[in-house]
Amino acid sequence: MDHDRFLQLATECPWPRAAEAPARLSPFTMAVRSVCAPVLDLPPHADLASYVERRAELGTAEAVRRLLRAGGIERLLIETGMEPPGIATPAEMSEVSGLPTSTVVRLETLMEAVAPGSSPARLVDDFEEVLDERLTSAVGVKTVAAYRCGLELPAAPPADTDVRKAAERWLRETRRTGRHRLTDRLLIGRAVWAAVDRGLVMQVHVGFGDPDVDLHRADPSFLMPFLHATRTTGARIALLHCFPYLSQAATLAHVFPHVWLDASCVSHFAGPSAPGLVRDALTVAPFDRVLFASDAYGLAEQYLVSAITWRRGLGVLLDEWLCDGWLAADDAHRVAGLIGADNARSLYGLTAA
């Protein structure tokens, strides 16, 4: 892990920025220097070059171990849809962190994986067979429809004949181009409804992400017809990240009984501003529907920064509410426990470690 690679993983901007020094000054790198540097034995606010040097000196395994332990995280739920070289597998993460690990299956990646060996007639069956196999060891699924076709997910399972035609088009196209990126709304809808029919927990990427996301169509308001259609199916929907649509997501978590909300992702990229976003997530959502998550990817620093920003944000907010007489101390503890751990345990069917 050299300086350039570190900077590359420290942003959702996938392209090299101008090389000047200021580019390295972001809310996340500021937070890394504040909260991660001391964990690697450096003074707070050590400059980034010293930080990356010290990280290399300790070795990745030791640095990751320290950063993960300092966050007080109890269990890792790892979504396995993006595993380029150099990214640790769930087994490796478990080993280095000493923490129990569960997996989440990315629906689009799974369909893309079965496509090359499948046919239009068999695509859905092949997908469902592999899905069921993967579900034996996973706690839920995730859709990145926000990146592929927008959040207007179909409010009913797509008809078989339409799915078959869409599969024909897509497989013909993939064979012609050699590219398997799934963007077809019908096929993604079919995969999503396979998850709904199984009564799974389904994570939905909402809002902020890398520049591939269509920010306008990543507004969770577009999910309303789908949420009406899935309300009584047993499926539970977790809206992930949600910036800049935290208020919209909180509204959905208020009005639908099967919707949860985490404000991960910006919890590290917003650094010092992240506590304000935790506040936004809690405006109108019931306290049993909001949960801590980190959306860490690539840098173990993201786990620690997310954990710290949630803890501080929630802590400051509850203290303020206590001071203002909005709640009693035992309620404050209860809310902290729900958001920090119990809601995630309940949603994903996990027991306390």
Add this chain to the structure above:
Amino acid sequence: MDHDRFLQLATECPWPRAAEAPARLSPFTMAVRSVCAPVLDLPPHADLASYVERRAELGTAEAVRRLLRAGGIERLLIETGMEPPGIATPAEMSEVSGLPTSTVVRLETLMEAVAPGSSPARLVDDFEEVLDERLTSAVGVKTVAAYRCGLELPAAPPADTDVRKAAERWLRETRRTGRHRLTDRLLIGRAVWAAVDRGLVMQVHVGFGDPDVDLHRADPSFLMPFLHATRTTGARIALLHCFPYLSQAATLAHVFPHVWLDASCVSHFAGPSAPGLVRDALTVAPFDRVLFASDAYGLAEQYLVSAITWRRGLGVLLDEWLCDGWLAADDAHRVAGLIGADNARSLYGLTAA
């Protein structure tokens, strides 16, 4: 009023949630335990079961009387479009509270009420006849277009022939199905323009509501062509609730001379976070265009929580501005008076009680 019925009225989620205790911990129930419990002689933060029990012991009339008086509300404007069994009428509210009451007419409900006895040719005349009759004792009208067809209201009165055809379609459909829910954009547009032509105050539901609302199309930005078209008609438009579009609504109240804004509804459902929303409502709107309202429905607690959150939110904000030298003390009193009472009096043509 038992525990389950109380919880049902304490949320915009119309379906029973999972029965676990945490579901009862929401910003609103937290606020009820904080500010309403002492009004019913309980210690602050009494648990919800004790609260509901004490409420029953006092009797609904006494509880409602206490809660309404504690809020310092001077007059009730009651919109009469939703009157299921068990909901007090304006006359009953007046009697139990000892407060003067005015009514607001919901346009869609009125057209639905005249439909069964009308015909395509007479629908508009019948509607206008009943509207005029109701207006003799009402201070304004309200549209729930956000729930029915979205906020792209027509920028001109729909043509008579188009309205006639829409009436034919709708009445045929209502006779076939026995359901009278009005969702046709032309007919709603015709009703809205009847109000505009009369130079009335028209409340427009914006944003957050029960899950029937189409959150995306409840963005008040969609109203701009309608607002241009109605600017010089004498009609005045009050945007209601507005979460999560408070900034958009404040923008419209800034740029149009006939637009007002209240941030009710979330003023109780957001509980301890509501003061932050009062702050958002005041960002760019002139101080003579923002007004306190409660959107209370079903639970008298909503009046008190809304009154308290507005008072605290506005009080903290004005104190902060005073400390920072943004305004003088007499301006702070003036702004508080405008938002707390004078703007509503001026908009609805009321005199001080």
Add this chain to the structure above:
Amino acid sequence: MDHDRFLQLATECPWPRAAEAPARLSPFTMAVRSVCAPVLDLPPHADLASYVERRAELGTAEAVRRLLRAGGIERLLIETGMEPPGIATPAEMSEVSGLPTSTVVRLETLMEAVAPGSSPARLVDDFEEVLDERLTSAVGVKTVAAYRCGLELPAAPPADTDVRKAAERWLRETRRTGRHRLTDRLLIGRAVWAAVDRGLVMQVHVGFGDPDVDLHRADPSFLMPFLHATRTTGARIALLHCFPYLSQAATLAHVFPHVWLDASCVSHFAGPSAPGLVRDALTVAPFDRVLFASDAYGLAEQYLVSAITWRRGLGVLLDEWLCDGWLAADDAHRVAGLIGADNARSLYGLTAA
């Protein structure tokens, strides 16, 4: 400058409001009375009538000189697309303020200016010739597409034949009506791509403005395809104003390497609330991509109020981050220097005065 003219320039509402006193109480007029009154030798919070009287007594030139100097602004970048009678030219602004002045060319105004003497075949060439001439003394261009056709700017230069046809339609229409307002998306797109091809800095009006703006289509999320298409062209995009889409704009400044963000315009119209908007602008944007600007127009008070609100907003935020240990004092100074001056210098290719 009399009282009525002052009030007219103190809002984006172009129509006279009801004459009552409260209409004069807005966040901006409150800020003028707080921060500008002492600069004109009045006590803070002097009433507006006294303020306007004192301003007239001093004379416009002296009042403007004092207000501009009190803001500590180093250089004026003046966009010249709106120059009605009574508005100072860049040369006049330079003379009265004693500050160096640079200009920014409004693309739509330029095309409207060449239209009367041009033809469909020559429109683009004529436009580009005048553009190049103007660029010899300008630091960049600006598009007001948000007011004209919305922010879905074309992701590739429009084809010549399509542009030719659009030019025919528009010129025919302008000759018929005598009005030259350019709203055609293809022609605006062609002008925008002329700027992109020249690798210019292009300002894009986003969000809040006068009531002509289509607020919904002024959401910068709609720019994503255009931003992908222009990423490697050398063009740099500055998103201006951005309320109520500051979070969306900050997201784009995070994920695209050629996007900058200023939160001007509401920095004066929001007055005491503007520091909170500075906070919103800094949530996820890198610190080298956000810059101070005033969007002052018509009233020199807007320069001072914007400068003060940015300075206070940024100062309070950095102090808070220092207190909470998020950054060191020298980082705070560096961030303040970047946002207050260095980012603008770097973006527009200016040297320190």
